[in-house]
Amino acid sequence: MIIGEHLYLLVAVVTLILCVEMKAALGSFTTSGAGDDAKVRCIERERHALLQFKEGISYDYGLLSSWGSTKEMKDCCKWRGVQCNNITGHVVTLDLRASLGWYNNYQHLKGEISPSLLELQHLKYLDLSCNDFEGRHIPEFIGSFTRLRYLNLSNANVVGKVPNQIGNLSKLRSLDLDQGIENNGSLYVKNLEWLSHLSLLRYLDLSRVDLSKAIDWMEAINKLPLLTEFHLIECRLSVVISPSLPLINSSASLVVLDLSGNSLTSSIYSWLFNFSTTHLDFSSNQLEGGIPKSFGNLNSLRILYLGYNELTGKISEFLQILSRVAEKSLEILDLTANRVGGSLPDNISTFSSLKALYLEENQLSGPLPGTLGQLRNLISLYLANNQLIGTLPKCIGQLSMLESLDVAVNFLEGPIPLVLPNVTYLDLSSNKFSGSISFLCSTINENLRFFDLSDNHLSGKLPDCWMHMKELVVFDLANNNLFGKIPQSLGFLTQVQTLHLRKNNFIGELPPSLKNCRNLLVIDVGENKLSGHIPEWIGTHLTSLIVLSLRLNKFQGYIPPNICHLNSIQILDLSQNSISGIIPHCFNNFTTMVSRNKLENLIFYDFTGHDGSYYFGRYIDSALVLWKGQEYKYQTTLGLVRSIDLSSNSLVGKFPKEISSLAELVSLNLSRNSLTGHVIQKIGELKMLESLDLSRNQLSGEIPTDITRLNFLGVLDLSNNNLSGKIPSSTQLQSFYTSAYAGNHELCGLPLPNKCPGDETTLDPSVTNRVKTTSIKEMRMGL
Template sequence: MIIGEVFFKHFYVWVAVVLLILCMEMKPGLGSLTTSRVGDDAKVRCIERERQALLEFKEGLIDDYGILSSWGSAEEKKDCCKWRGVRCSNSTGHVIMLNVHAKFYLQPLRGKISPSLLELHHLKHLDLSVNDFNGSRIPEFIGSFSRLKYLNLRETGFLGTIPNQFGNLSELRYLDLRFNGYLSAKSVEWVSHLSLLKYLDLSYVDLSEAIDWMEVTNKLPLLTELYLFDCELHSIIPPSLPLINSSASLAVVNLLGNHLTSSIYNWLFNFNTSLADVELPFNNLQGPIPDAFGNLNSLALLQLSFNQLEGGIPKSLGNLSSLRTLDLSHNNLTGQISEFAHMLSGGTEKSLEILDLGGNRLGGSLPDNISTFSSLRRLHLADNQLHGSLPGSLGQLGTLVSVDLSFNQITGLFPNLTAFSSLKELVLANNQLTGTLPRSIGQFSMLERLDVSSNFLEGPILPFPPNVTLLNLSRNKFSGSISFLCAAINEKVKFIMFSYNQLSGKLPDCWMHMKELVALDLANNNLSGKIPQSFGFLTKAKTLHLRNNNFIGELPSSLKNCRKLITLDVGENKLSGKIPTWIGTHLTSLIFLCLRLNKFHEHIPLNICHLNSIQILDLSQNNISGIIPQCFNNFAALVRRNKSIENFSFIYQVPDADNFDVVYLENALVLWKGQEFEYKNTLGLIGSIDISSNSLVGQIPEEISCLAKLVSLNLSKNSLTGHVIQKISELKMLESLDLSSNQLSGEIPASITHLNFLAVLNLSNNNLSGKIPSSTQLQSFDASAYAGNNELCGLPLPNTCPGDETTLDPSVTNRGKDNIIQGDEDGFINQEFYISMGLGFGVGFGGVVGTLLLQRSWEHILFKLLNSTNDWLYVTTAVNMARLRRWLQS
């Protein structure tokens, strides 16, 4: 009794003492906790079994960059709650977050995901993104993390089907599986069980068989953002699809790059009260743009580019007072640009910040009321049919950051744009602008990219904006010196393009101040003097064009420091000296090397064979002597071309807040099929060696037959002896072969008949003999291709070979040429004969005449037209694909 009274009397004291001890020794939680002491203070660490689970997870990974270096068993590393990427609950000590995503694409974790992670029963956040799990399948056990709210497995290299067990993640709010190129799902029914999901990104997952994707997304009442771009989706609307969607909160729909047709509108317009962002580019939308888009009252972004939309732009879009971005580029829209501007005057013009209508068929001139678009930051109307001069009101849009009006028919003087205080990008290329650049252009302190190429501008080049990084003035009539570069250019400049003008004088010697320069194009001017040694400071340069000027002297040895060069074109100058050996030892990234039409002499250095990436080598029209090196088979790109080198163009993305893209399209003049063509985006498909018009002697090395990717070979106008290489048939891609004006002897090898793509052949003016091998192709060439070989015979030459003469029966001869075959009395002339003859004639006619047609001069005109059209298509696509990649990565 006394004991009980004492107990109850001091009960609260005992409770306080116990609680105090517990607070001093450990934090409350489940499972055993390890502790450590620092002085007199006790510090809680993570739960031991969870720590062991994480260590086992680490053992299954290959950590090349020490990302998990803070994880370990050492005493100072025992607290897993302090490990990089691990977060524990403040109240329980359990691991609730595992975030080991790779910050850089070049520093991923590799390996496999250990099932030991199942010990993390309280995990709420799992991010393994941008790592490399080497084509393994997504572990099904991830579907067992019942408390998971956030799951990010983007760009992890997974393949196979998405586990249906993901449907068990009933607490999930965020799911990102994008950019796993080989993931697929025949059905997404499991998604319908994620009723709390707000963010869903299955981009790049193959959903071509998932016809239930619309029904499933309708069942997600809290879904706010939906990203399904490039999923092979088809807009199959099931009969059971309700008219009213339960996911009334859907604000962002990005279905870029699928096979959706205009029937998708029926599903889309059900979200008319919530949609703020609609992106449907690169689909199969056709017909007019529906007026119903004007009913999406919350719409801030509408992106319908790269479809087949037709007709005008609906007036209803003018009702969207919240619209910030309108991108209808690259469709077949028609109408007058002034009418469209009037349509948007109902309120949209006050909110619109980005307007892109490029790549359509809009006509007319920019209206004066363009200045009412007071919030406009980006105006892109390139590649339409706009004409007339630019209105003065355009200069009143002080908010503009980017203007692209290229590839139109805009005339008049260069506009006065003094009010463009915020302008960073101005592209007026390929128009009909005249006059001179205004002096005020140098005051544009924000301007970084100026492209006025392919106009009729003239006069001297004036000082330009101090922060410019791209300056393209090519294909105009600018004249005078470029000595101003030393004073005007800033150290951040990356692109200088002045080609096809009338510039003169010497090059300034101040290139050491342009160390960021990527491309320099001064071709086709009247520049003179020596190439300055300071070019050696252009260590980041990838392309250097000095063709068709009047430069003299030797190539400066300092150029060997420009190790990133992929293009070096100094053709058609007056350069002299030996071909430098350092080209082969230092400029090993070269893909295109042109020394054509200069005064280089002596032999071809053997070091040239170290150019493993070379695809176009032009040493023609010099004074080069000696033999052709036998090591040409070291040109690896021509032996077995690397698939990654398909063109020389590269995209430079300017790292600023506006994320503009600068597309530099490499170009080269190549002597091709007897004519000179300028190649751009197709340049990487040309494998060419031209050493013609020199003083080379000796035999053609058999090693040249190893260059299976060679498309054009020109060794003409030398003093080569010996035979045509016997293995010439191994040059399977060869389209043009010129060995004329040498001293080659012997017969034409029969294997030449296996060159199925051969379209141009010139073997004239040699000492070849014997019969021209018989093939439909070889006989289709003009006789001039074989002329000057006195001992050659056979078609198409007029002289027949011995033994080829045929003697006709006199009785047949007397009937006359038109009556050799008179009927069926000869027995073998029957119906089958006529059928066979007809088929043979058809095939022969198609083969011979078709080949002749494709080989004649009009082919060059057609080819040039197609090449130019292809270049334009490439630039347009490159710009938009760069934007696409940026969207995908953002």
């Protein structure tokens, strides 16, 4: 009876306390006006805390425009990114992840994480990812949000030590601190003991957090029994496996394990094989040797990334081990850039669930198996940069799901028998394929976006069916034996950005329909037999061009002045044609050559599948630049090159002074024309110039002393003009071979052997010997 009375009193007291707290809480709510139903709104102190947080943001791109103190903005539960509990009114969610606005404008917060957020003690979800907190530390008070279940501070530009106080968040289910490529290593951890307190954690991403000193990372992970997805990408991990390390048994919950981009060796295997992982990424590590038989324990394996390691052995051995446990389940196998050899076995077709096979950059040899056509679910097949021989099996055309095929840089030959109606990405370049490409017209492929058959032995005319391929972005048929006229239907490729037709035998004019391809960034039709005038529509319609190469054709007439509308042009090559007239005086309109802008070093395109779920690869564009008779291919640094080549034409008139405005120009070649007048006096304004060739013209007068300001000049040729006077003195100008100044009979001074009038010093014998040696060397080189 006494116990019952005490229990009754206890219940009464608790009820009274709850009522008092609820009344106090309700007293702080604002309610609707008379006649409206009472409605819970945000708590005043929490609203004030959020406004204080906003004050710490220096710029918000309008993301916090709904946050305010006016009557219509007073309810913080209606603010962007804020969510309140429907009953208590407490803020439980703060989701301020940055977003993409109109035209992919990156909209983010910039400033600091204010301690005022401490007032939000009922917070369960906090996402501040992809913002810019300007290199500040993660505040330790984050560890005070003890109700927090989701925390995301990824790509937020925070630095320093990850606070151990995060270990206080015992209810946390998801933690993401990935700092992205730009801030790689900006965060660091000395040990991960605090992580073991997060026993409810299911998702963990510490990618690009420096864990080089956290040798206990494996022990910490072993203490997270509910962890299902785990990412430690580029964390500078080391492997220290203690004999006393408790290994997780095969019933562990881990499904996704991503340890790519570290320096892990094969010693990691003994820890790895105690998981029942279905998605494993060990790419870009230091794994070596053959695939261990222990892989046969991964009986739920669906996705396996082992690319960019030092793995060896035969591909048949890899597949045999995997077939024991994953023959019917394996969807993705990536062994890119290893040293795996041997031939692809016929029984690869037994992997019936396979969707993507990445084996490029290995040592595979032999022919392709004729059973490939049985891989009915295959979406991506990458076999580039191997030593494959034989023909392309007709059965590949039976892969109705195939969207991406790359067999570039092999020794495959014969005709191309493909009929691939769904392919998006097709790269057959750098092989020995022959015959025509008429197969393109045998089926309508409206999905094709990447098409590269360059560097083969293809012949015949270019098909006239491009009106069916309006999604094409990259089109490369360079270095083949194609002939005939370029068809008008190319004008239907309104999305095309790269057009490479170099080194073929095309004739006639550039089709006027190409002016419809307004997205073009690169046109290279050099080394053909094209004729006619340089079309004026290039300057009026294709104003986004970065590379224009019409080199080594039969173009004639003058350079149209409206070519100066190409404000983004970086490489302009009209050399080795029959172009006459003067050089337009508007080249200073080439904005990209005048001042450095924010262009990427690369000109590239990323390709994905129809639904975006599969990444097919990145195409890095390239261009050829001729320096001193040699071709240089620029690819990864293409965005840094600025070049003008008008050599070997019939141009007349003076050297345009406007060219001196092109301060970012790297290479200028006006040789083998009939230019007259003086070398421009302000040539030193071309401060980035590395190569200058003005040879074989009719230039006269002295070499301007301003040329000594060209500190990066590595190639110079002023030979065979009518230049006179003394060669200006500078360390560079005297270091060039005599051939750079030869054929200017009134030119004198070093490095030439003839002294200028008034020079009294005797020529240094070592210079004389060098001149003689140089002359012999040049004779041997055929100069």
